[in-house]
Amino acid sequence: MAEAPLTDPAAAWLARGVPRPESRPFPARDGAGLDGLCLAADRSREAADTLDHLICLLGVGQEGWHAEHVRRVVLQAERLAAALGLAPDEVRAVRWGAALHDIGKTRVPQAILQKTGPLDPLEYGVILQHPEWGVELLEGLPFLPQATREAVRSHHERWDGGGYPAGLRGDQIPLSARIVSLADVFDALTQRRPYKPAWTEQEAARSLLREAGRQFDPDLAPLFVEAVLGLGHLTALPSITGYPLF
Numbered sequence: 035m036a037e038a039p040l041t042d043p044a045a046a047w048l049a050r051g052v053p054r055p056e057s058r059p060f061p062a063r064d065g066a067g068l069d070g071l072c073l074a075a076d077r078s079r080e081a082a083d084t085l086d087h088l089i090c091l092l093g094v095g096q097e098g099w100h101a102e103h104v105r106r107v108v109l110q111a112e113r114l115a116a117a118l119g120l121a122p123d124e125v126r127a128v129r130w131g132a133a134l135h136d137i138g139k140t141r142v143p144q145a146i147l148q149k150t151g152p153l154d155p156l157e158y159g160v161i162l163q164h165p166e167w168g169v170e171l172l173e174g175l176p177f178l179p180q181a182t183r184e185a186v187r188s189h190h191e192r193w194d195g196g197g198y199p200a201g202l203r204g205d206q207i208p209l210s211a212r213i214v215s216l217a218d219v220f221d222a223l224t225q226r227r228p229y230k231p232a233w234t235e236q237e238a239a240r241s242l243l244r245e246a247g248r249q250f251d252p253d254l255a256p257l258f259v260e261a262v263l264g265l266g267h268l269t270a271l272p273s274i275t276g277y278p279l280f
């Protein structure tokens with residue numbers, strides 16, 4: 035009789051690497067049985083680690099500055115999720131969302147991605163498609179958590195409702211997306227771009243705080259500055275204006 039297809043890659047690897055119980059029953063002796071369970075647990079962890087590595091490679095497997103950008107966003111989004119006290123599987127979902135947040139840009143022509151001058155309305159319209167395209171590309175990975183897909187779809191939404199693609203507002207924006215948004219924008223601010231110099235971490239942190247309640251979740255932005263960046267002293271200062279808005 036044909037076996038049902040395995041939809042979870044981790045389960046598929048386990049099925050290949052660990053003989054099924056019916057083909058190799060646990061040994062009768064307690065010690066050997068414990069060894070078997072430990073071996074299965076080790077292989078389960080190995081499969082999970084491999085899957086995590088592959089997901090992150092998928093996200094960073096693009097050329098140039100983008101790969102390093104994704105690595106930093108993954109690290110900082112994961113730290114913010116942990117600082118929030120999320121459960122390990124929720125932190126992992128955020129981590130994967132951070133890794134894959136711009137996967138939809140693989141459908142955007144390089145001529146647009148690498149353009150140094152201002153984008154025309156048609157080109158800008160193409161860029162605006164990348165969150166939805168990202169979700170479409172991930173449809174073939176059904177084991178991904180919903181929070182991961184939500185981070186990909188909604189990482190350009192704004193707390194005040196002025197973002198895209200859906201114009202979500204406040205708590206309508208999934209938490210994973212609000213986390214990835216902070217890490218994504220902070221890293222963009224601290225890197226040099228054709229249209230701006232690199233900002234210092236303190237300048238970028240002040241910008242995040244100024245945008246709390248406008249672009250960003252008003253509770254998450256100060257937590258990011260304090261717990262992830264270690265710049266908590268800035269959260270006690272009055273907002274400093276004069277920086278260009280993103």
Ligand SMILES: [Fe+2]
Pocket residue numbers: 135136164189190
């Ligand atoms: Fe993006």
